[in-house]
Amino acid sequence: MNELLATAVGAVGGSERPGQVAMAEAVGRSIRTGDHLAVQAGTGTGKSLAYLVPALRHAVATEGTVVVSTATIALQRQLIDRDLPRLEKALAKELGRKPTFAILKGRRNYLCLNKLDSGMEDEPDDAVLFDPFAVSRIGREVTRLREWVSDTETGDRDELVPGVSEQAWRQVAVSARECLGKSRCPMGADCFAEKAREEAGRADLIVTNHALLAIDALQGYQVLPEHDLVIVDEAHDLVDRVTSVATAELTSGVVTAAARRAARIVDQEIADRLLEAGDGLALIMDDLPVGRLDEMPKPLSGTLTALRDAAHACITGLGSEKSGDVDVQTARKLALSQLEEVHDTAVRLLDAWDGDVSQRRDVVWRTGDSGMGPPRPPTIKVAPLAVSGLLRERLFGQTTTVLTSATLTLGGNFDSMARSWGLPPENGPSEQLPGAATEKSIEGPKWTSLDVGSPFDHARKGILYLAKHLPPPGRDGLPPAYLDEIKELMESAGGRTLGLFSSMRAAKQATEELRKRTSLEILCQGEDSTALLVRKFAEDEATCLFGTLSLWQGVDVPGPSLQLVIVDRIPFPRPDDPLASARQRAVEARGGNGFLSVAATHAALLLAQGTGRLLRSTDDRGVIAILDPRLATARYGGFLRSSLPSYWTTSDPEVVRAALGRLDTSAD
Numbered sequence: 001m002n003e004l005l006a007t008a009v010g011a012v013g014g015s016e017r018p019g020q021v022a023m024a025e026a027v028g029r030s031i032r033t034g035d036h037l038a039v040q041a042g043t044g045t046g047k048s049l050a051y052l053v054p055a056l057r058h059a060v061a062t063e064g065t066v067v068v069s070t071a072t073i074a075l076q077r078q079l080i081d082r083d084l085p086r087l088e089k090a091l092a093k094e095l096g097r098k099p100t101f102a103i104l105k106g107r108r109n110y111l112c113l114n115k116l117d118s119g120m121e122d123e124p125d126d127a128v129l130f131d132p133f134a135v136s137r138i139g140r141e142v143t144r145l146r147e148w149v150s151d152t153e154t155g156d157r158d159e160l161v162p163g164v165s166e167q168a169w170r171q172v173a174v175s176a177r178e179c180l181g182k183s184r185c186p187m188g189a190d191c192f193a194e195k196a197r198e199e200a201g202r203a204d205l206i207v208t209n210h211a212l213l214a215i216d217a218l219q220g221y222q223v224l225p226e227h228d229l230v231i232v233d234e235a236h237d238l239v240d241r242v243t244s245v246a247t248a249e250l251t252s253g254v255v256t257a258a259a260r261r262a263a264r265i266v267d268q269e270i271a272d273r274l275l276e277a278g279d280g281l282a283l284i285m286d287d288l289p290v291g292r293l294d295e296m297p298k299p300l301s302g303t304l305t306a307l308r309d310a311a312h313a314c315i316t317g318l319g320s321e322k323s324g325d326v327d328v329q330t331a332r333k334l335a336l337s338q339l340e341e342v343h344d345t346a347v348r349l350l351d352a353w354d355g356d357v358s359q360r361r362d363v364v365w366r367t368g369d370s371g372m373g374p375p376r377p378p379t380i381k382v383a384p385l386a387v388s389g390l391l392r393e394r395l396f397g398q399t400t401t402v403l404t405s406a407t408l409t410l411g412g413n414f415d416s417m418a419r420s421w422g423l424p425p426e427n428g429p430s431e432q433l434p435g436a437a438t439e440k441s442i443e444g445p446k447w448t449s450l451d452v453g454s455p456f457d458h459a460r461k462g463i464l465y466l467a468k469h470l471p472p473p474g475r476d477g478l479p480p481a482y483l484d485e486i487k488e489l490m491e492s493a494g495g496r497t498l499g500l501f502s503s504m505r506a507a508k509q510a511t512e513e514l515r516k517r518t519s520l521e522i523l524c525q526g527e528d529s530t531a532l533l534v535r536k537f538a539e540d541e542a543t544c545l546f547g548t549l550s551l552w553q554g555v556d557v558p559g560p561s562l563q564l565v566i567v568d569r570i571p572f573p574r575p576d577d578p579l580a581s582a583r584q585r586a587v588e589a590r591g592g593n594g595f596l597s598v599a600a601t602h603a604a605l606l607l608a609q610g611t612g613r614l615l616r617s618t619d620d621r622g623v624i625a626i627l628d629p630r631l632a633t634a635r636y637g638g639f640l641r642s643s644l645p646s647y648w649t650t651s652d653p654e655v656v657r658a659a660l661g662r663l664d665t666s667a668d
């Protein structure tokens with residue numbers, strides 16, 4: 001293994017790193033024993049090579065397939081465009097042949113030739129219908145897609161530059177549920193999604209995303225080819241992505257669209273019943289309070305029953321799957337998929353409020369308009385309280401799995417993560433949620449953990465500044481003292497500042513106020529595409545970038561453009577976050593510490609991710625400034641601090657400003 005890794009590292013122009021070797025050996029061991037493995041490997045370890053090398057060796061030796069799943073497109077691209085092409089050449093001799101790899105995305109990412117050919121466009125939603133500009137823009141985009149089809153070899157949406165709107169893409173793509181199936185589809189032989197799947201089936205290694213992995217494991221559609229090893233990179237995001245896949249939602253627009261599609265096939269009278277039920281939902285929805293719905297709102301019960309029954313009548317009215325020509329079958333399949341979605345969500349919602357609130361497996365809430373981006377219609381969402389039981393049974397119960405990330409230990413151990421995945425905690429059982437893996441899970445599945453540390457010397461390269469003297473964060477925006485502190489810090493640093501705020505409101509407030517007070521350029525998330533803003537920030541050292549959640553995890557800017565990370569407040573979930581608050585309550589109902597298990601754990605993960613933006617290469621140096629004094633003073637502060645690497649820590653603003661000044665001068 002070591003020789004193979006050394007060859008691979010040589011091919012990518014790197015040098016041997018002890019953490020990388022230890023990780024590759026552990027992955028090799030996990031493949032041999034079948035025990036699952038969780039590996040924490042800090043930025044700069046070279047963890048992708050540490051799992052790709054043993055994974056490719058295993059796949060070639062067994063003629064099997066390995067699946068690598070990522071949370072972000074950036075990592076997917078890095079693997080497909082950089083790491084794997086280099087390894088393909090470098091390892092060919094030692095492995096006896098060139099290893100092969102492929103990328104596999106969900107069916108919706110590929111253009112559906114049958115839908116394009118049959119002209120079965122989706123009904124435009126109401127917002128679009130009333131906007132003539134949107135209608136003509138979508139028409140132009142669909143025409144472009146029709147032209148593109150003769151140029152593209154893959155039909156992959158990501159290869160269409162410039163891209164098209166989601167509404168236009170929806171006209172030419174289908175979900176797995178809507179697909180006719182290769183054998184029945186007249187375009188099956190040329191289908192882009194099928195070709196991608198076939199290619200993936202022949203590959204030694206498939207790169208995919210957590211959502212597709214979740215659909216394959218949890219929803220009973222076999223979307224991934226047979227495989228005997230799964231590697232989950234960016235594993236800190238697995239639970240959130242799986243929860244998203246297991247979340248259903250209902251809007252009156254979805255019901256109307258399903259009814260209109262059904263009306264093309266079933267008796268108008270039957271479709272009208274569903275339309276009426278959808279109208280009823282629209283009326284009720286306006287009166288529902290925004291937020292978690294712990295009890296079934298009275299009028300909703302009748303509406304959901306009506307929706308369920310009307311959708312069922314439409315499904316029955318669609319008739320047999322095999323009857324009619326291909327256009328009828330296509331129309332039927334598209335309608336069926338939408339109707340089943342409405343029906344199944346109505347059934348799930350009708351069951352969601354059964355029993356005592358502390359025993360329920362699903363959480364229901366009504367969303368409001370966030371006030372950002374295009375207006376979203378009122379929506380009812382239903383999500384599982386926990387996905388650990390599902391993961392334990394359908395992922396760990398089936399396939400050897402390696403989970404890795406730079407952030408897997410919280411409060412100094414893997415237990416919080418292990419629990420959320422459905423693996424038995426190393427330090428014994430604790431709070432369980434309904435839908436979680438049961439206490440029996442202490443007996444298995446077998447797994448081991450490894451923290452290979454980081455090649456960075458955090459204590460010498462980074463300062464953790466705990467601004468103890470500041471007031472606690474308030475409810476009404478950033479306190480004036482915070483704005484003063486941010487100004488002092490960013491001016492001492494000569495720009496080079498990434499401001500990570502706990503809300504978009506705070507990021508905007510800081511941007512507006514500080515633009516008045518300093519000549520340093522400040523970019524704010526939302527003012528352009530995030531990728532472009534990050535590029536501008538990286539190119540100009542004197543520039544600062546302020547933003548919220550996606551920046552906490554998505555910025556990778558090594559070098560002197562980023563020497564100061566400012567965090568305004570500990571990123572606890574909002575008190576009105578429906579899932580987090582329901583999880584907290586469920587833990588407390590079992591006598592556990594809901595705050596520590598849910599809110600503090602969530603904050604620890606985000607804090608580790610956000611502050612991890614500072615040191616991206618061995619030469620990087622800088623300061624992490626946490627303005628929220630509770631990190632230094634509150635009881636849970638110790639838990640949060642122990643989730644971070646051991647930076648040199650101070651609460652003295654003078655020391656920090658002097659250090660930033662020295663860094664600024666040395667970078668010039």
Ligand code: SF4
Nearest residue numbers: 112114179180185191
């Ligand atoms: S097989 Fe499915 S995705 Fe492919 S062209 Fe036919 S309907 Fe579309």
